[in-house]
Amino acid sequence: MSEAVLSEALPQATAPRDAMAVAQKIVPWALLGLAIVAPWLLSTYDLNLLARFMAMAILALGLVLIWGHGGILSLGHGVFFGLGGYALAMHMKLVDLPQGEIPDFMLWSGREALPWWWEPFASPWFAVAALLIVPALLAGLFCWAVFHRRVGGTYFALISQALALAFATLLISRQDVTGGFNGLTQFSSLFGFGLTRPSVVFGLYWITLALLCLAFLGLKLLLGSRFGVLLRATRDGENRMRFLGYSPTPIKVAAFTLSALLAALAGALFTLHAGVISPAMVGVVPSIEMVIWVAVGGRYSLAGAIVGALLINIARDRVSSAFPELWLYLMGLLFIVVVTLMPRGLAGATTALIEKVRGR
Amino acid sequence: MKMDDSTRDLLLAVDGVTIDYGGFKALDGFSMTLQKGETRVVIGPNGAGKSTLCDTIIGRVRPSAGRVVFRGEDISQLPEQAIVGRGICRKFQAPGILSGLTVEDNVALAARRDRRWWRNLGFGIPAAERETVDRILEMVGLADCRHREAGPLAHGQKQWLEIGMVIATGAELILLDEPTAGMGPAETRRTAELIHSLGDSRTVLVIDHDMSFVEQLNATVTVMHQGKFLAQGDVASIRQNAEVAAVYLGHAA
């Protein structure tokens, strides 16, 4: 009798362990599967939101690279997001125009001709190249200029915030060439595809999903490579690395440039899905909100960053439309609580939970 | 004097170096030379300038006067990583290990020959360096915990890990700043054996207070006092030196 009970009980005792192991394998694939079939499950409006948030998740992945693994806190990633977005938006504005005309907001501001630096953006190839190269160059130069003179991480964060402020202010004040406070909006086509056609909407969604997966896998490999070890070692002991013969600055610059590149890609994709890019998405506040996505998801975890970016943005969409004041209190509290009480974010909490179940 | 021999085997010359901390001279016109393959111990009372000497050689502080010549080249103005690249490495007083990495990664990082980031995009330890990493881990007795995180190691193990890292860089000149700090007698003895086992393949500069450790090393001793050279000789002659005794009076020798 007692033996029978024992043999019955044994598999049950390990059941939570097995379930956890299975869940760990299945859940990511199930989520990916859901994401692939989402266009048939969601309304056009919700699909569009999801696509935007996925674009933002690409940026969040870059923040895991520099903040979690590199120890570099950037409060200015909105700048690189914005440069990517504006570059693509300029192109889309130009292709919509009849020959010889200039965008409407320029006319309203009293301009008569296209500024010279707008002109090459008529070419799709130039626009795509510029949307990646310009932010990467700016990021690399900026990061190098601050770090090669061994200025500390807090200073870097403050200076990057000043960059975000300066960029947003510049966009707003140059209304005649940037669209000012309203930014650039109302696009109809990209590379000859009409943006409202359902097949194009689906296609762009899948492209965004594919780029997100690609960024995830690429960074996963990079962080697992010797470069990942170098980056974490530089984060923990920059001077120790110098006395082992390494130059910390190029390591930081490489990581920062890559993260800016991802931010620019995210900005371009976001602009495509949202149909607008404006200073309100690139300034001081949005830049620091990007950090909270990653803080909530878990700064060391790529998967956490994706979850964090999606969760916060979905919550923001739901809460801020109904109670805009409440959202700001919530954001503030989230910053304080997550940073002080759970610095490893949701990913850390999940890992702790899994270990607890396994250890039982 | 066999001048020719000594200049041919000369590895490092610290030449009249002064380090000025806003009026306080931590090194005051200090000079010394090291021959290839030599093991040298530097002792001196607190504030004699021993650690500052290491700081100067490795490029952490810059002399206001004098030169540091390594293999015929003045290295006193080179960036730290360039000095390490020339073949000098230092163990710090407080263990300078990378606590977030595994023991193995710590040593592998030190053993890397090509330290430029774009040459480090591969995975794991390159085959050519794996042998060095294994040998060093064996040498410092940490082969069993190679996959453990370095942060939670015991103090003595951290000291050995760092000594291992310094050796793994392949540096020709090794600076050991109080390698036995916080170690018991048995651990101290093992550390002395470790340094002995390097033989004359490396040049080693050791700074320590512990006279029993200095005796175990059985090397030439240089005595510093107030940033200046005081005396030099084998352990026995230093023990009998009246000037040295006067300087150390009141200090535990």
Place this chain on the structure above:
Amino acid sequence: MDSAALLLPQLFNGLSVASLYLLAAVGLALSFGLMRVINMAHGEMLMLGGYLAWLTLMVVPGGFGIIAALPVAFLGTAAIGALVHMGLIRRLADRPLDTLLATWGLSLILQQAARDLFGPIGVEVRAPDWLSGSFTLAGVVIPSARLLIIVMTILVLGGIAALLDRTRVGLDIRAVNQDRMMASATGINVRAVELIVFCVGSGVAGVAGVLLALLGPVTPNAGQVYIVPAFLVVVMGGLGSLTGTSVAALILGLFTALAQIFVDVSIAQMLMLVLVILFLQVRPQGVVAVRSRALDV
């Protein structure tokens, strides 16, 4: 030339801007020197100072209500500073970047609370008659309010310098600034010293808020306008040095004011950032370098 005629007034204008930068930055710089953390909610201390001035004027109307508002704002924001330090900053010791984020969260909450309490448009603090005028000196029209800002800044700076150089607390502050471990070993209560510096710094920001209220309406995001330049002043000034911070504030204040003769505000702001980054290329340790043996490995 037009720009030549603008030079003297802009110079004076620059001095008053520099004064506000300095008042906003001095608390940040002192606590950064001591604790290596930046309080991102420091800008909201300026805002609170402004609202406290408005409240004081409701209780003490008349020409000298604004004078009464100065100590009220100082003590009020210092008290809030004490709460921030004990509740948040101290808990995040040794995590400077996390402190930035947590205090940013606090700043969001304070701004929204001000919006809910006092309304989104802000409140008007009417300058008393003796401050609303202006007078002419050497052909330059000098608004009285701006002159008061400069005078107050000199007084506050003198007060802090006296506190640091002449008092026992000041000695303790300098000791902790130089070597925290040694200071602690000699029996100095490091936490208490940190708390005092943080409170004084917050209080000074509150005073700056009162002065700012003389120039324009007090809005929930009044602090945001001056806080980013104040951050740049801290970066440029060097670790916890009063002289360095003053010189940096003067450079940046005069630079923006003079730049605005030739370009608009947004370009001036961009140029200021470029100036700071270029400055760091030449002097990464800031205007005043603190020589220290205690480099971390």
